Amino acid sequence: GAVVSQHPSWVIxxxxxxxxxxxxxxxxxxxxxFWYRQFPKQSLMLMATSNEGSKATYEQxxxxxxxxxxxxxxxxxxxxxxxxxPEDSSFYICSAFNSGGTDTQxxxxxxxxxxL
Amino acid sequence: DAKTTQPPSMDCAEGRAANLPCxxxxxxxxxxxxxxxxxxxxxxxxxxxxxxxxETNEMASLIITEDRKxxxxxxxxxxxxxxxxxYCIVKAQGAQKLVFGQGTRLTINP
Numbered sequence: 001g002a003v004v005s006q007h008p009s010w011v012i013x014x015x016x017x018x019x020x021x022x023x024x025x026x027x028x029x030x031x032x033x034f035w036y037r038q039f040p041k042q043s044l045m046l047m048a049t050s051n052e053g054s055k056a057t058y059e060q061x062x063x064x065x066x067x068x069x070x071x072x073x074x075x076x077x078x079x080x081x082x083x084x085x086p087e088d089s090s091f092y093i094c095s096a097f098n099s100g101g102t103d104t105q106x107x108x109x110x111x112x113x114x115x116l
Numbered sequence: 117d118a119k120t121t122q123p124p125s126m127d128c129a130e131g132r133a134a135n136l137p138c139x140x141x142x143x144x145x146x147x148x149x150x151x152x153x154x155x156x157x158x159x160x161x162x163x164x165x166x167x168x169x170x171e172t173n174e175m176a177s178l179i180i181t182e183d184r185k186x187x188x189x190x191x192x193x194x195x196x197x198x199x200x201x202x203y204c205i206v207k208a209q210g211a212q213k214l215v216f217g218q219g220t221r222l223t224i225n226p
Contacts, residue, residue, distance in 0.1 A: 004159075032212050034212075034213070034214075043203075043216045044154075044216040045216075046216075093159045095159075095160075097212045103148075103209065104150070104162055105162070105212070106162060107152075107162075108159050109158055109159045110158060110159045112157070
Protein backbone atom coordinates (compact mmCIF):
# COMPACT_ATOMS: atom_id res chain seq x y z
CA GLY A 1 0.00 0.00 0.00
CA ALA A 2 0.92 3.67 -0.22
CA VAL A 3 3.23 5.13 2.41
CA VAL A 4 2.53 8.19 4.51
CA SER A 5 5.06 9.49 7.00
CA GLN A 6 4.78 11.90 9.90
CA HIS A 7 7.41 13.88 11.73
CA PRO A 8 8.06 14.01 14.58
CA SER A 9 6.69 10.77 16.01
CA TRP A 10 6.49 12.36 19.43
CA VAL A 11 7.04 15.80 20.89
CA ILE A 12 6.98 17.32 24.35
CA UNK A 13 6.62 21.07 24.66
CA UNK A 14 5.93 23.74 27.22
CA UNK A 15 2.55 25.40 27.51
CA UNK A 16 2.28 28.46 25.28
CA UNK A 17 4.68 27.28 22.60
CA UNK A 18 3.80 26.24 19.05
CA UNK A 19 4.44 22.83 17.56
CA UNK A 20 4.60 21.90 13.87
CA UNK A 21 3.81 18.39 12.63
CA UNK A 22 4.65 17.32 9.08
CA UNK A 23 2.77 14.78 6.99
CA UNK A 24 4.26 13.46 3.75
CA UNK A 25 2.96 11.09 1.10
CA UNK A 26 6.09 9.25 0.03
CA UNK A 27 5.10 7.40 -3.13
CA UNK A 28 2.05 9.20 -4.45
CA UNK A 29 0.74 12.71 -4.88
CA UNK A 30 -2.08 13.80 -2.63
CA UNK A 31 -4.17 16.83 -3.45
CA UNK A 32 -6.10 16.16 -0.28
CA UNK A 33 -4.81 15.22 3.15
CA PHE A 34 -6.64 14.94 6.44
CA TRP A 35 -5.77 15.64 10.04
CA TYR A 36 -7.26 13.64 12.90
CA ARG A 37 -6.94 13.80 16.65
CA GLN A 38 -7.34 10.86 18.98
CA PHE A 39 -7.64 10.99 22.75
CA PRO A 40 -6.91 7.91 24.89
CA LYS A 41 -9.43 5.11 24.51
CA GLN A 42 -11.41 7.11 21.94
CA SER A 43 -11.85 6.87 18.20
CA LEU A 44 -10.28 9.16 15.63
CA MET A 45 -11.89 12.55 15.25
CA LEU A 46 -11.49 14.40 11.97
CA MET A 47 -10.16 17.91 12.54
CA ALA A 48 -9.72 19.29 9.05
CA THR A 49 -9.29 18.60 5.37
CA SER A 50 -6.09 19.95 3.88
CA ASN A 51 -6.31 20.97 0.23
CA GLU A 52 -3.19 21.55 -1.86
CA GLY A 53 -2.93 25.18 -2.88
CA SER A 54 -6.01 26.36 -1.02
CA LYS A 55 -7.35 26.90 2.47
CA ALA A 56 -8.07 23.98 4.73
CA THR A 57 -11.63 23.05 5.62
CA TYR A 58 -12.17 22.67 9.35
CA GLU A 59 -14.73 20.48 11.09
CA GLN A 60 -17.24 22.08 13.38
CA UNK A 61 -15.74 23.00 16.72
CA UNK A 62 -12.12 22.99 15.55
CA UNK A 63 -10.44 26.40 15.89
CA UNK A 64 -8.73 27.29 12.62
CA UNK A 65 -6.55 29.94 14.26
CA UNK A 66 -5.25 27.43 16.77
CA UNK A 67 -4.63 24.57 14.37
CA UNK A 68 -2.93 26.07 11.33
CA UNK A 69 -2.76 23.86 8.28
CA UNK A 70 -0.57 24.42 5.25
CA UNK A 71 -0.57 22.17 2.18
CA UNK A 72 2.05 23.78 -0.01
CA UNK A 73 2.87 20.80 -2.23
CA UNK A 74 1.29 17.60 -3.46
CA UNK A 75 3.28 15.56 -0.96
CA UNK A 76 3.42 17.70 2.17
CA UNK A 77 0.89 19.05 4.64
CA UNK A 78 1.78 20.62 7.98
CA UNK A 79 -0.29 21.10 11.12
CA UNK A 80 0.85 23.76 13.58
CA UNK A 81 -0.65 23.73 17.04
CA UNK A 82 -0.30 27.33 18.18
CA UNK A 83 -0.02 28.38 21.80
CA UNK A 84 -0.36 24.78 22.92
CA UNK A 85 -1.94 23.96 26.28
CA PRO A 86 -2.11 20.71 28.22
CA GLU A 87 -5.60 19.99 26.86
CA ASP A 88 -4.08 19.87 23.37
CA SER A 89 -2.07 16.82 24.39
CA SER A 90 -3.24 14.08 22.08
CA PHE A 91 -2.31 11.68 19.29
CA TYR A 92 -2.39 13.53 15.96
CA ILE A 93 -2.73 11.44 12.82
CA CYS A 94 -2.67 12.51 9.20
CA SER A 95 -3.89 10.69 6.13
CA ALA A 96 -3.53 11.19 2.42
CA PHE A 97 -6.11 10.39 -0.18
CA ASN A 98 -4.81 8.42 -3.14
CA SER A 99 -7.38 9.25 -5.77
CA GLY A 100 -5.18 7.87 -8.53
CA GLY A 101 -4.98 4.43 -6.99
CA THR A 102 -7.70 2.59 -5.15
CA ASP A 103 -9.79 5.57 -3.96
CA THR A 104 -8.39 4.90 -0.51
CA GLN A 105 -6.95 6.90 2.36
CA UNK A 106 -3.61 5.91 3.81
CA UNK A 107 -2.60 6.97 7.27
CA UNK A 108 0.60 8.15 8.84
CA UNK A 109 2.01 6.56 12.00
CA UNK A 110 0.81 9.43 14.20
CA UNK A 111 2.47 12.06 16.38
CA UNK A 112 2.13 11.97 20.15
CA UNK A 113 1.99 15.53 21.51
CA UNK A 114 2.45 16.16 25.20
CA UNK A 115 2.09 19.72 26.46
CA LEU A 116 3.48 20.36 29.92
CA ASP B 117 -22.45 8.43 4.72
CA ALA B 118 -24.31 5.49 6.21
CA LYS B 119 -23.74 4.63 9.85
CA THR B 120 -22.15 1.36 10.88
CA THR B 121 -22.62 -0.76 13.98
CA GLN B 122 -19.94 -3.07 15.34
CA PRO B 123 -19.61 -5.08 18.56
CA PRO B 124 -17.33 -3.24 20.99
CA SER B 125 -15.05 -6.20 21.61
CA MET B 126 -14.30 -9.75 20.51
CA ASP B 127 -11.85 -12.47 21.45
CA CYS B 128 -10.34 -15.11 19.21
CA ALA B 129 -7.83 -17.89 19.73
CA GLU B 130 -4.53 -17.70 17.93
CA GLY B 131 -4.58 -19.74 14.72
CA ARG B 132 -8.35 -19.65 14.39
CA ALA B 133 -10.35 -17.55 11.96
CA ALA B 134 -11.50 -14.21 13.34
CA ASN B 135 -14.88 -13.10 11.97
CA LEU B 136 -15.72 -9.46 12.61
CA PRO B 137 -19.29 -8.38 11.83
CA CYS B 138 -20.53 -4.97 10.76
CA UNK B 139 -24.06 -3.74 10.21
CA UNK B 140 -24.72 -0.96 7.70
CA UNK B 141 -28.44 -1.25 7.06
CA UNK B 142 -28.78 2.27 5.59
CA UNK B 143 -26.01 1.86 3.02
CA UNK B 144 -26.66 3.46 -0.36
CA UNK B 145 -26.02 1.95 -3.76
CA UNK B 146 -22.84 3.91 -4.41
CA UNK B 147 -21.30 3.38 -0.98
CA UNK B 148 -18.37 1.08 -0.41
CA UNK B 149 -17.53 -0.81 2.77
CA UNK B 150 -13.99 -0.12 4.01
CA UNK B 151 -12.12 -1.86 6.80
CA UNK B 152 -9.18 -0.39 8.69
CA UNK B 153 -7.44 -1.52 11.82
CA UNK B 154 -5.44 0.37 14.41
CA UNK B 155 -2.80 -1.32 16.47
CA UNK B 156 -2.09 0.43 19.75
CA UNK B 157 -0.31 3.80 19.35
CA UNK B 158 -0.13 3.53 15.57
CA UNK B 159 -2.02 5.09 12.68
CA UNK B 160 -4.88 3.12 11.11
CA UNK B 161 -3.92 0.53 8.51
CA UNK B 162 -6.03 -0.07 5.42
CA UNK B 163 -7.20 -3.68 5.16
CA UNK B 164 -9.72 -4.10 2.38
CA UNK B 165 -12.81 -2.60 0.78
CA UNK B 166 -15.67 -3.74 -1.42
CA UNK B 167 -18.94 -2.72 -3.02
CA UNK B 168 -21.05 -5.85 -3.35
CA UNK B 169 -18.85 -8.72 -4.37
CA UNK B 170 -16.76 -10.62 -1.87
CA GLU B 171 -13.15 -9.51 -1.82
CA THR B 172 -9.94 -11.18 -0.72
CA ASN B 173 -6.38 -9.96 -0.40
CA GLU B 174 -3.26 -11.02 1.44
CA MET B 175 -4.58 -9.66 4.73
CA ALA B 176 -8.22 -10.66 4.87
CA SER B 177 -11.48 -11.54 3.18
CA LEU B 178 -14.57 -9.36 3.06
CA ILE B 179 -17.96 -10.98 2.78
CA ILE B 180 -20.85 -8.63 1.95
CA THR B 181 -24.42 -9.90 2.18
CA GLU B 182 -26.55 -9.84 -0.92
CA ASP B 183 -28.72 -7.02 0.41
CA ARG B 184 -25.49 -5.18 1.41
CA LYS B 185 -26.89 -4.39 4.84
CA UNK B 186 -24.08 -6.16 6.65
CA UNK B 187 -20.60 -7.50 6.09
CA UNK B 188 -17.99 -9.67 7.78
CA UNK B 189 -14.25 -9.23 7.81
CA UNK B 190 -12.44 -12.54 8.06
CA UNK B 191 -8.87 -12.96 9.23
CA UNK B 192 -8.32 -16.60 8.24
CA UNK B 193 -5.53 -17.53 10.67
CA UNK B 194 -5.33 -14.93 13.42
CA UNK B 195 -2.00 -14.22 15.08
CA UNK B 196 -1.17 -12.24 18.19
CA UNK B 197 -0.15 -9.33 15.93
CA UNK B 198 -3.73 -9.06 14.72
CA UNK B 199 -4.78 -7.70 18.12
CA UNK B 200 -6.13 -4.24 17.27
CA UNK B 201 -9.24 -2.09 16.96
CA UNK B 202 -11.00 -2.83 13.68
CA TYR B 203 -13.09 -0.13 12.04
CA CYS B 204 -15.82 -0.72 9.48
CA ILE B 205 -16.57 2.44 7.50
CA VAL B 206 -19.01 3.15 4.71
CA LYS B 207 -17.94 5.68 2.10
CA ALA B 208 -19.42 6.81 -1.18
CA GLN B 209 -17.29 6.42 -4.30
CA GLY B 210 -15.29 9.59 -4.84
CA ALA B 211 -16.03 10.94 -1.38
CA GLN B 212 -12.86 11.54 0.53
CA LYS B 213 -13.81 11.83 4.19
CA LEU B 214 -13.72 8.82 6.47
CA VAL B 215 -15.86 8.93 9.59
CA PHE B 216 -14.64 6.58 12.29
CA GLY B 217 -17.00 4.91 14.74
CA GLN B 218 -15.89 3.13 17.89
CA GLY B 219 -14.83 -0.05 16.09
CA THR B 220 -14.33 -3.54 17.49
CA ARG B 221 -11.45 -4.23 19.84
CA LEU B 222 -10.21 -7.67 18.74
CA THR B 223 -8.00 -9.57 21.15
CA ILE B 224 -6.15 -12.63 19.92
CA ASN B 225 -5.39 -15.00 22.75
CA PRO B 226 -2.49 -17.49 22.76
